[in-house]
Amino acid sequence: MTIILNNIKPSYMSEDEVSTSDIYMQPNVVFNSGKNYLIKANSGHGKTSILNFIYGSSTNYEGKINYNSDTEINVISLRKTKLSYVFQDYKLFPSLSVFQNIILKNNLTHHKTQDQIDALINHLNLGHKRDSLVENLSLGQKQRVAIIRALCQPFHFILLDEPFSHLDPTNIKIVSALIQKEAKQQNAGIIMTALDEVFAFNFDTTINL
Numbered sequence: 001m002t003i004i005l006n007n008i009k010p011s012y013m014s015e016d017e018v019s020t021s022d023i024y025m026q027p028n029v030v031f032n033s034g035k036n037y038l039i040k041a042n043s044g045h046g047k048t049s050i051l052n053f054i055y056g057s058s059t060n061y062e063g064k065i066n067y068n069s070d071t072e073i074n075v076i077s078l079r080k081t082k083l084s085y086v087f088q089d090y091k092l093f094p095s096l097s098v099f100q101n102i103i104l105k106n107n108l109t110h111h112k113t114q115d116q117i118d119a120l121i122n123h124l125n126l127g128h129k130r131d132s133l134v135e136n137l138s139l140g141q142k143q144r145v146a147i148i149r150a151l152c153q154p155f156h157f158i159l160l161d162e163p164f165s166h167l168d169p170t171n172i173k174i175v176s177a178l179i180q181k182e183a184k185q186q187n188a189g190i191i192m193t194a195l196d197e198v199f200a201f202n203f204d205t206t207i208n209l
């Protein structure tokens with residue numbers, strides 16, 4: 001799958017604000033599945049915005065996004081099998097447990113077995129929290145739950161919005177290896193945003209937003 005951005009500009013940001021961007025207001029910015037991309041920028045420069053535009057959860061922009069060069073495709077139809085997203089604010093259900101949050105999604109996709117989900121929970125050091133309510137987790141624990149949930153579907157691209165902002169170096173290493181392995185198995189692309197370099201990851205391309 002290919003995602004092509006053409007002259008994208010958030011409607012709520014001025015031309016001056018995005019004038020130095022390598023993505024905003026640029027023609028033909030191409031993302032290919034099978035490749036890992038880092039989108040790097042300071043706070044408030046539009047990282048969440050660009051992922052929301054690609055995912056179609058915001059249409060508050062000028063310009064055009066094409067998926068597989070198809071100008072007519074409805075991005076929402078791509079989400080179940082082609083686009084996964086780890087939101088910066090996680091979008092978990094606080095009154096459900098770790099396991100319930102994950103299985104709720106997996107029940108829609110049937111992408112993993114229950115044993116595979118338990119193995120992932122243990123692998124990301126959340127075994128002792130499996131049946132705890134998400135509202136009682138630390139931010140770093142919530143971040144890992146959101147990552148496991150995002151892996152419970154097939155995808156051609158996974159979008160990750162500052163996914164390691166609350167993780168320690170050991171967990172970053174474990175989570176990075178897992179995401180890269182899962183993406184590689186599906187020949188999928190990774191589009192990650194961050195404030196700075198992410199050394200635990202092998203990126204093909206780093207783009208300054």
Ligand SMILES: Nc1ncnc2c1ncn2[C@@H]1O[C@H](COP(=O)(O)OP(=O)(O)OP(=O)(O)O)[C@@H](O)[C@H]1O
Nearest residue numbers: 012013041042043044045046047048049050060088
């Ligand atoms: N729906 C919206 N309406 C108006 N302004 C918005 C909207 N969404 C974002 N903004 C503004 O656009 C700018 C970019 O926001 P965005 O959340 O994309 O940045 P970011 O790079 O992800 O920031 P951070 O690193 O702090 O998470 C900010 O000035 C923000 O206030």
